[in-house]
Amino acid sequence: MPLAEVTTQLSQQKSKAEEFLRRIKQEGRSSPAGYHWAEFSKFLFEHRKNDYDRIPVSLILAASGESNKAKHWRLSEQLDWAIRNECLDEALAYLENLPKEHWNRGSLESWATEYWD
Numbered sequence: 001m002p003l004a005e006v007t008t009q010l011s012q013q014k015s016k017a018e019e020f021l022r023r024i025k026q027e028g029r030s031s032p033a034g035y036h037w038a039e040f041s042k043f044l045f046e047h048r049k050n051d052y053d054r055i056p057v058s059l060i061l062a063a064s065g066e067s068n069k070a071k072h073w074r075l076s077e078q079l080d081w082a083i084r085n086e087c088l089d090e091a092l093a094y095l096e097n098l099p100k101e102h103w104n105r106g107s108l109e110s111w112a113t114e115y116w117d
Contacts, residue, residue: 013088017079020092021072029103030068030111031075032095034060036102043094044078047087055081067114068106 024030032040037058044055056077059066082091106113 010083013083014080016092017076017083017088020095021076021079024095024103025072025108025111027100028105028107029100030106031059031071031104032098033102033104034064036098040091040094040098041078044082044085044087044091047082047085047090049085053081053084065114067112068104068110069112070114071104072111 031037037060041055041058048055056074057063058078059071059074079088079091082088
């Protein structure tokens, strides 16, 4: 495949991920919550192309007090990983099927507030 075509496809995938992230943020959703984020990470792990490209770690357990901003950023890193591993469409479908109650949520006014603040 020509480099220009690969670059165009990557750009389209990145735009698709950014639109998804923008939409869920507007709805006050930052990332899957707890167990559901761990399950999403397992899903991504099953789609990895090699053993050396590690999936960005979900902010759960001890990191659960991080802000919605930090959690949203980490989810964006995971979607970038999905682009590199050619499974973005599958990852977005997985996330789209998560019920809204399985998401970390917060108002945009408190988006950057951590549990410890």
